[in-house]
Amino acid sequence: MRRAPRVTADARSTGDGSGALRRIAPHARRFLARRTGVLARLALWSLAETGQAFLVGYGVARAVDQGFLAGDARRGLLWLTVALVAVLLGAPVIRGVFTELASLTEPLRDGLVRRAVDRSLARAAPGGSGGTDRAAVSRLTNQVEIARDSFAGLVLTLRSFVFTAAGALLGLASLHPALLVVVLPPLAGGLVLFLATLRPMAAAQRRALAADEALGDHAARTRAALRDLTACGTGPEAARCGAELIDGAAAAARVLAGWAAVRTAALGVAGHLPVLALLLAVPWLRGRGVTAGALLGAFTYLVQSLLPALHTLMTALGAAGSRLLVVLDRIIGPDPEVDPDPKPDPKPDPKPDPEPEPKAVQKTVLTAPPRTTVGVPTPGARPPAVELRAVTLSYGARAEPVLDALDLCVAPGEHLAVVGPSGIGKSTLTRLVAGTLAPSGGEVRVAGRGVTGRAPADLAALRVLVPQEAYVFSGTLCDNLAYLRPDVSRADLDAAVEGLGLRPLVKRLGGLDAPVRPAELSPGERQLVALARAFLAPAPLLLLDEATCHLDPAAEARAEEALARRPGTLLVVAHRLSSAVRADRVLVLDGTEAVCGTHAEVLDRSPLYRDLTGHWNGGPARRS
Numbered sequence: 001m002r003r004a005p006r007v008t009a010d011a012r013s014t015g016d017g018s019g020a021l022r023r024i025a026p027h028a029r030r031f032l033a034r035r036t037g038v039l040a041r042l043a044l045w046s047l048a049e050t051g052q053a054f055l056v057g058y059g060v061a062r063a064v065d066q067g068f069l070a071g072d073a074r075r076g077l078l079w080l081t082v083a084l085v086a087v088l089l090g091a092p093v094i095r096g097v098f099t100e101l102a103s104l105t106e107p108l109r110d111g112l113v114r115r116a117v118d119r120s121l122a123r124a125a126p127g128g129s130g131g132t133d134r135a136a137v138s139r140l141t142n143q144v145e146i147a148r149d150s151f152a153g154l155v156l157t158l159r160s161f162v163f164t165a166a167g168a169l170l171g172l173a174s175l176h177p178a179l180l181v182v183v184l185p186p187l188a189g190g191l192v193l194f195l196a197t198l199r200p201m202a203a204a205q206r207r208a209l210a211a212d213e214a215l216g217d218h219a220a221r222t223r224a225a226l227r228d229l230t231a232c233g234t235g236p237e238a239a240r241c242g243a244e245l246i247d248g249a250a251a252a253a254r255v256l257a258g259w260a261a262v263r264t265a266a267l268g269v270a271g272h273l274p275v276l277a278l279l280l281a282v283p284w285l286r287g288r289g290v291t292a293g294a295l296l297g298a299f300t301y302l303v304q305s306l307l308p309a310l311h312t313l314m315t316a317l318g319a320a321g322s323r324l325l326v327v328l329d330r331i332i333g334p335d336p337e338v339d340p341d342p343k344p345d346p347k348p349d350p351k352p353d354p355e356p357e358p359k360a361v362q363k364t365v366l367t368a369p370p371r372t373t374v375g376v377p378t379p380g381a382r383p384p385a386v387e388l389r390a391v392t393l394s395y396g397a398r399a400e401p402v403l404d405a406l407d408l409c410v411a412p413g414e415h416l417a418v419v420g421p422s423g424i425g426k427s428t429l430t431r432l433v434a435g436t437l438a439p440s441g442g443e444v445r446v447a448g449r450g451v452t453g454r455a456p457a458d459l460a461a462l463r464v465l466v467p468q469e470a471y472v473f474s475g476t477l478c479d480n481l482a483y484l485r486p487d488v489s490r491a492d493l494d495a496a497v498e499g500l501g502l503r504p505l506v507k508r509l510g511g512l513d514a515p516v517r518p519a520e521l522s523p524g525e526r527q528l529v530a531l532a533r534a535f536l537a538p539a540p541l542l543l544l545d546e547a548t549c550h551l552d553p554a555a556e557a558r559a560e561e562a563l564a565r566r567p568g569t570l571l572v573v574a575h576r577l578s579s580a581v582r583a584d585r586v587l588v589l590d591g592t593e594a595v596c597g598t599h600a601e602v603l604d605r606s607p608l609y610r611d612l613t614g615h616w617n618g619g620p621a622r623r624s
């Protein structure tokens with residue numbers, strides 16, 4: 001997998017925009033990669049803006065030099081008409097741009113709403129972190145709209161700035177290269193000054209949003225508990241707490257306003273200095289043969305094209321850009337409900353990066369610990385239970401890979417937990433190992449045999465995959481349990497029932513030979529049946545893809561321990577910390593960097609794992 005520079009887990013909490021950027025970037029790349037057609041059409045419309053920007057200044061310069069100053073008023077008017085037509089052409093161009101823009105912003109809005117609803121439901125559902133997700137209302141309404149509007153504004157202005165600036169700078173160069181020498185330095189200086197304010201501004205924006213959500217949450221809680229507060233006489237305390245939150249929100253808004261003022265100052269410098277520089281440099285430019293028309297054209301470029309585009313860009317990037325980053329991070333990034341504003345970890349990262357790999361080989365090699373195997377199996381030794389060699393998986397020809405050059409080696413008998421944020425590729429990995437999905441590149445081997453293209457019956461002999469939604473068919477309970485091993489003995493069946501904790505269900509149904517009506521089983525019971533069926537399967541490798549998500553922690557622990565005791569290898573997509581802690585090793589997928597090791601090792605090496613454990617614990621992560 002590609003290695004990214006190490007970013008500490010607290011980058012998000014300290015409000016550092018780079019942490020949010022790192023989390024958002026893969027999603028953004030995937031989103032844009034799926035819309036190359038729209039982007040190409042936008043670029044085509046925008047090219048017209050380049051021509052328009054070029055013609056406006058060029059027309060004015062030629063009108064003066066070749067027309068009015070040369071005594072040819074007709075020619076002058078003709079060039080001015082060219083400039084005027086260029087301005088008027090802006091209307092159909094903007095119409096085309098807006099038509100394409102909707103194809104970018106509406107899917108973004110729909111995706112964010114889906115994500116916010118999913119997260120809220122996951123929190124509220126049994127097995128989720130529980131509680132009412134009050135901030136969801138803010139995310140679903142206010143924040144999604146902010147994201148859509150900010151994104152639209154950003155695309156509009158970024159695109160307009162790039163294409164207009166290209167046209168204007170081309171025009172300046174075509175009038176006289178010396179004009180660029182005068183105009184470019186103050187312009188670039190202003191831009192750099194402005195860019196320096198972006199990070200602190202994003203941090204201030206994040207704190208303002210967090211304060212806003214905390215206030216909303218407090219108001220909702222207080223309203224719900226009004227009777228109790230009055231009965232217990234703790235109303236004044238709740239009011240004091242509310243007042244503190246209001247003060248905090250006001251302070252955050254003031255800091256934000258302060259940065260907005262600094263940004264406006266930077267905008268003033270960048271917006272006016274080039275004009276001033278051009279005025280001061282007139283004698284020098286005249287000495288270099290710059291004509292009066294070229295000077296007038298240059299002023300037209302500055303006043304008409306470059307500076308308005310720069311002004312809009314700065315306003316959009318400063319306000320919409322930082323707002324978009326912060327809002328997207330709150331909707332897509334780690335659940336902000338868990339840890340709205342944790343304190344930064346005062347301790348420096350105790351360990352440096354593990355031995356860095358040569359830059360040319362940008363992949364992560366994750367081998368089993370030496371006690372079980374070495375990277376390359378020795379002749380005669382048992383092959384690894386699972387082996388991934390430079391495995392890459394993209395769901396589309398031009399889609400960003402979900403897994404990128406991943407190497408992994410799991411020893412026979414090992415228990416590996418796979419963790420990572422939602423949508424990172426955990427199910428994709430299990431499907432690749434199960435052989436139901438072919439990699440775009442690289443090789444997947446189970447027990448030393450390639451799985452790609454293998455017949456279903458052969459695959460069934462190698463592995464069992466238990467997905468989140470367990471399948472139970474009509475028949476007897478015994479039929480269901482013995483499905484993958486029809487010749488199973490009664491003693492083994494009993495061992496599976498005991499081990500997996502199925503006894504209460506067997507009793508309720510009236511014995512192993514009682515008929516099962518799948519609709520009458522709870523999701524947890526269905527999962528237990530599927531797990532017991534996998535427990536009895538002869539295949540040496542067991543793949544559980546969140547297959548215990550409907551079980552309570554105790555039932556999950558009992559089932560996983562039984563499955564780990566079974567001879568064979570266990571690969572579990574974990575959705576609770578306890579599930580990862582039970583495993584021999586944990587594989588953390590985070591899109592740009594995969595880390596594998598024991599729970600303690602990955603806790604130390606992976607900031608994402610620390611974040612996840614913090615989330616699972618219902619509070620900030622602790623180092624063990």
Ligand SMILES: Nc1ncnc2c1ncn2[C@@H]1O[C@H](COP(=O)(O)OP(=O)(O)OP(=O)(O)O)[C@@H](O)[C@H]1O
Binds near residue numbers: 395402421427428429
């Ligand atoms: N059949 C598919 N076609 C296109 N994209 C897909 C397909 N299946 C998964 N994806 C995408 O691949 C990425 C990884 O998905 P995957 O289901 O492997 O993630 P995950 O880590 O298991 O997520 P979760 O924990 O939410 O189940 C996601 O962006 C998902 O939208």
